[in-house]
Amino acid sequence: NAGVTQTPKFRVLKTGQSMTLLCAQDMNHEYMYWYRQDPGMGLRLIHYSVGEGTTAKGEVPDGYNVSRLKKQNFLLGLESAAPSQTSVYFCASSYSTSEAFFGQGTRLTVV
Amino acid sequence: KNQVEQSPQSLIILEGKNCTLQCNYTVSPFSNLRWYKQDTGRGPVSLTIMTFSENTKSNGRYTATLDADTKQSSLHITASQLSDSASYICVVSAQTGANNLFFGTGTRLTVIP
Numbered sequence: 001n002a003g004v005t006q007t008p009k010f011r012v013l014k015t016g017q018s019m020t021l022l023c024a025q026d027m028n029h030e031y032m033y034w035y036r037q038d039p040g041m042g043l044r045l046i047h048y049s050v051g052e053g054t055t056a057k058g059e060v061p062d063g064y065n066v067s068r069l070k071k072q073n074f075l076l077g078l079e080s081a082a083p084s085q086t087s088v089y090f091c092a093s094s095y096s097t098s099e100a101f102f103g104q105g106t107r108l109t110v111v
Numbered sequence: 112k113n114q115v116e117q118s119p120q121s122l123i124i125l126e127g128k129n130c131t132l133q134c135n136y137t138v139s140p141f142s143n144l145r146w147y148k149q150d151t152g153r154g155p156v157s158l159t160i161m162t163f164s165e166n167t168k169s170n171g172r173y174t175a176t177l178d179a180d181t182k183q184s185s186l187h188i189t190a191s192q193l194s195d196s197a198s199y200i201c202v203v204s205a206q207t208g209a210n211n212l213f214f215g216t217g218t219r220l221t222v223i224p
Contacts, residue, residue, distance in 0.1 A: 042200070
């Protein structure tokens, strides 16, 4: 069991570039989440999904899009990166409201 | 408004000493409360889970308490080790909705020799 795997681990983007962060889980979890973590702030929910083919907005969804075409994968897209999106991004998955398992994080810098 | 507040923001202790971290919440309806440990550069990992009926739960040198009446929890670390240096995050789950996890900002613990 790999758990929750995020790729890439690090990335530097120029303002206006686009990219996709991939999250994969092998625990057959229904729920998947994307969070961002900034200094002095708690983890903030960007988007989440309660099952294949469904997505919903979280607390800070602007500037991001997501897709859940397969149950095990949850993609986070940045269409036009901005410096304000410099952050560490964490993906998580869970069974319903049980323990959330987190990936290792993706450190994104937008210059 | 559902909120989770942790204190202190940061803490430095000597190796071998004990410490206690605090978590206050206003999440309702309450389902459970978890303490996560986040090592630098890693994702959070669950340490303990507390449900409404539980007052105390231990996981090795970690002991969590919950007072559901006052909506407070604490995480006590006994005989600290250098490897305890990490951020400790309190996460409270509400009973309803997929978007039901509420995170504290964490306490950054540094254990020095």
